[in-house]
Amino acid sequence: MRTLLIAAGLAALLTSPLIAAPGDIVATRIAGFREVGAAFKNINDELKSGRPQLYVVQISARQIRDYARQHMGWFPAGSGPRPGVKTAAKPEIWTQAPAFKKAQDGFTTQANAFAGVAGSGDVAKMRVAAKALGGSCATCHRSFRVEDKR
Amino acid sequence: MARTPRQFVWDLPVRLFHWALVLLIGFSWWSAENYHMDWHRLSGQAVLFLIAFRLIWGVVGSDTARFAHFLKGPRAIRVYLADRNAPAPVGHNPLGGWSVVAMLAVLVMQVVSGLFAVDTDGIESGPLSHLVDFDQGRLASAIHGVVFAGLQALIALHVLAVLFYLAVRRRNLVGPMVTGSAAAPAPISVRRAGPLALVVALLLSTALAWWLFAQSAL
Numbered sequence: 001m002r003t004l005l006i007a008a009g010l011a012a013l014l015t016s017p018l019i020a021a022p023g024d025i026v027a028t029r030i031a032g033f034r035e036v037g038a039a040f041k042n043i044n045d046e047l048k049s050g051r052p053q054l055y056v057v058q059i060s061a062r063q064i065r066d067y068a069r070q071h072m073g074w075f076p077a078g079s080g081p082r083p084g085v086k087t088a089a090k091p092e093i094w095t096q097a098p099a100f101k102k103a104q105d106g107f108t109t110q111a112n113a114f115a116g117v118a119g120s121g122d123v124a125k126m127r128v129a130a131k132a133l134g135g136s137c138a139t140c141h142r143s144f145r146v147e148d149k150r
Numbered sequence: 151m152a153r154t155p156r157q158f159v160w161d162l163p164v165r166l167f168h169w170a171l172v173l174l175i176g177f178s179w180w181s182a183e184n185y186h187m188d189w190h191r192l193s194g195q196a197v198l199f200l201i202a203f204r205l206i207w208g209v210v211g212s213d214t215a216r217f218a219h220f221l222k223g224p225r226a227i228r229v230y231l232a233d234r235n236a237p238a239p240v241g242h243n244p245l246g247g248w249s250v251v252a253m254l255a256v257l258v259m260q261v262v263s264g265l266f267a268v269d270t271d272g273i274e275s276g277p278l279s280h281l282v283d284f285d286q287g288r289l290a291s292a293i294h295g296v297v298f299a300g301l302q303a304l305i306a307l308h309v310l311a312v313l314f315y316l317a318v319r320r321r322n323l324v325g326p327m328v329t330g331s332a333a334a335p336a337p338i339s340v341r342r343a344g345p346l347a348l349v350v351a352l353l354l355s356t357a358l359a360w361w362l363f364a365q366s367a368l
């Protein structure tokens with residue numbers, strides 16, 4: 001009996017990280033997207049001004065590109081909406097996996113493209129590329145994120 | 151048959167303000183729901199112009215448009231509510247005056263939160279969003295949403311009140327808001343604003359609306 005209890009306890013201890021994992025990855029991706037959002041805000045604030053600080057744009061572009069390398073791992077199966085987990089991820093992420101993958105790839109492509117243009121120093125081109133990058137966020141959010149609009 | 155005398159109620163600027171506001175609130179809503187954020191921004195700029203104009207007009211406009219004229223204390227409100235047969239005031243009644251202030255206050259919150267709002271996609275943020283950080287901008291965006299729910303509730307109440315007067319009190323308030331006047335046996339004179347006041351109000355509100363939305367004005 002005693003050994004059984006210890007075994008059960010050990011098993012519970014060992015499996016608890018697995019059970020906790022979906023919650024953690026939700027927190028990770030929300031924090032990640034907020035970083036992406038903040039970096040993208042820096043870019044747009046600079047591009048909006050008459051004299052953009054190019055190094056701010058370039059650092060932020062690199063940050064976003066780095067996140068674009070991680071985000072593929074942010075949506076493991078089982079990390080969708082369920083009781084007790086606050087997430088705006090829609091179930092369609094997993095039920096329409098190919099379309100979601102396309103949206104992810106679109107973001108990766110645009111993030112890489114923007115990082116390239118940011119390095120070139122051509123502000124007019126950066127403005128166009130920033131629109132395209134923002135478009136890749138919007139495309140995914142409209143289909144796969146619960147809207148709060150605005 | 152003699153023409154019934156008309157009572158002047160609302161000047162043209164107030165009426166134009168009102169119906170332009172109705173159209174623009176509807177358009178702002180529609181454009182946000184359908185991701186036409188560039189139109190939403192323009193519409194917000196126009197609403198800001200209207201609100202600024204109305205606030206100034208509330209000081210320099212015709213009597214029925216002035217806050218000092220239609221804002222009354224609790225006693226006047228009690229008297230108005232207690233006596234159904236009390237003579238109807240020209241312009242806003244003592245309670246209606248405060249509903250105007252409530253609507254204008256909520257509209258100000260709506261517009262100001264929009265100025266600083268940062269959207270999730272980052273492409274269409276408010277014209278002053280560069281003055282706040284990302285978290286503050288997201289908060290402004292959340293406020294923009296909550297305040298709109300409040301605005302919708304106030305508008306519903308407003309339209310219900312107008313319908314109440316039409317159906318229960320047998321008084322058509324919409325007519326004067328369209329034509330500017332109402333039939334009345336013994337019209338009283340209302341002091342009307344002159345062209346100078348109009349020019350000043352238009353110039354100030356246009357300047358504000360232009361300046362706040364101008365690229366990196368601040």
Ligand code: HEM
Pocket residue numbers: 164167168171172173175176204215241242243246250253254305308309312323324325327
């Ligand atoms: C977007 C929706 C609406 C908003 C934001 C709005 C706002 C306002 C405001 C701010 C005033 C005060 C006018 C002033 O003193 O400058 C007002 C008055 C008035 N509104 Fe509206 N309104 C809306 C819709 C409507 C509709 C649909 C009707 C028609 C049924 C209407 C009928 C009136 C009338 C009759 C008055 C004058 C009330 C009185 O006699 O005291 N409104 N509205």
